[in-house]
Amino acid sequence: MNQAQIEQGLREIAEQAVPEVDLLSAIHVGLTADAKEHRGAAVRKRAARSAVTALVTTVAVVAMVPSLRAKAGALLRGWVQMHIPGPGVGVAMSMRTDLALQPTYLPDALLSGLVSVAGSVTVGAQDHMGLFFGNAQGHWLWITQESAQGTGVLPEGQHVRVRGRQAVLLNDQSGVLLGPPRRLDETIGEELTLPPGCLEAMIENDRPGSESALLKPDCQKAIEEAGEFTIVNGKAFTVRSGQFGPPEMHYANATRLIWYVGTTRIEVLSNLPLGEVLRVAESMVPTASLE
Amino acid sequence: MEEREAIARLQKGDISALDVPVREYQVQAVRLAYLIIGDRHLAEDVVQAAFLRAFERSRQFDTERPFWPWFRRIVVNDAVKAATRSRQHIPLRSESDEVGSLIPQLCTDPDTSPEETAGAAELRQAVWTALQQLSPAQRAVVVQRYYLGMSEAEMADLRECAPGTVKALLHSARQRLRTLLGRFSPTNPAAKRLE
DSSP states (O other), rough: OHHHHHHHHHHHHHHHOOSSSOOOHHHHHHHHHHHHHTTTHHHHHHHHHHHHHHHHHHHHHHOOOOOGGHHHHHHHTTTTEHHHHHHHTOOOEEEEOSSSEOOOOOOOHHHTTOBBOOOEEEEEEEEEEEEEEEEEOOOOOEEEEOOOSSSOOOOSSSEEEEEEEEEEEEEEEEEEEEEOOOOOHHHEEEEEETTTTTHHHHHHHTTHHHHHHTTSHHHHHHHHHSSSSSEEETEEEEESSSSOOOOOEEEEEEHHHHHHTTTTEEEEEEOOHHEEEHHHTTEEGGGGGGG | OOOHHHHHHHHHTTTGGHHHHHHHHHHHHHHHHHHHSSOOHHHHHHHHHHHHHHHHGGGOOTTTTTTTHHHHHHHHHHHHHHHHHHOOOOOOTTTTOOOHHGGGTOOOOOTTTTTHHHHHHHHHHHHHHHHSHHHHHHHHHHHIIIIIIOOOHHHHHTTSOHHHHHHHHHHHHHHHHHTGGGOOOSSSSSSSSSO
């Protein structure tokens, strides 16, 4: 293999895989959502404190569902963190390794009085991980993302498009949600002291040098000894688990939207109006672009 | 509207001016992201978001400099992050992916024999397979070096790191490629070594 062959191969693969593209319309849709986001910035700033609650609740809810205990470690070690940028920018939650896409739009009706959590939703015999947003008025929205095990075939239902991709809409959905909103001060434990560079490497785990910092024995040892923990606003905290019972929330007349991005199956389940569900789905962008 | 005028308007908050750089650079940006991510749809999402970020950051942009080098920095960095998060290994024969079907079409030089053509197709397939087995960061430096034709100094500038860091990353990527493509080692002494 020589250099010229690699150069030519890359060029031809790129040209044939992407002969042409038209992003203008999609970008204009994004701009519309962005304008809405700026209008809702004040609301989101008020929601920031609640959103922190939501993030930590992730830990509590996951910890309390026995069938998810095995996944909890992976989720926690997915270095869940919260970004609260400066005024006017808004709030973005990032579950770095578990969610490839995140919504950039949430309805004001949901953000008002937000007490969001992430945990599990039971559908049939399966538990699903994801982001949950719920408010005191009873509006809620679930977003789950999982690697597709099969061929990525969509179920029967009403065909719609999400960001140009084929999706299926299912109405009148019913089931059980596990995981109620919880308060930050009921779940967060002591702040953890980690070796220098270890916490930073977890937060910015794709920065050059992060991997080597994480692989240092003292960092590995500290992570192992920490047990379950979460990262909020750049600090690591232990998690008080086992304090909460798992109340169930039965739902009916909900809307479910399913589509695939690459090999990832994305599902939005909500009792919000259909238009809002579609709008949230349309707003989902790669997590990287939110940072 | 010229690029420089469009950028000036963007810096004044005129979002409609974004159409100019989008039309000009969307194809090469998506191709670039695709080579790093391996998924066309995700690549399009990354580039869409990158254009919006470019608008948000347009005040940081020096209008005396060309747009593309500045913008591709955003695209490369976001593509690496997206690839890291998605952790996707795109199968060559994925039902939705174009790569599996296009590989045999590559390098169909009419002057080559069927055997040579088959060998070239196999080699291209090997390149793509090897690329997918690199880490996103390694894939990015390979794409920057061999697709964009960037020098190590330019890559260091893009990554905002020391040239030695890029050299080390590129070295590890080349080593990995050599291992993965070992059976394609050139028997022709005139073939230019991977460097």
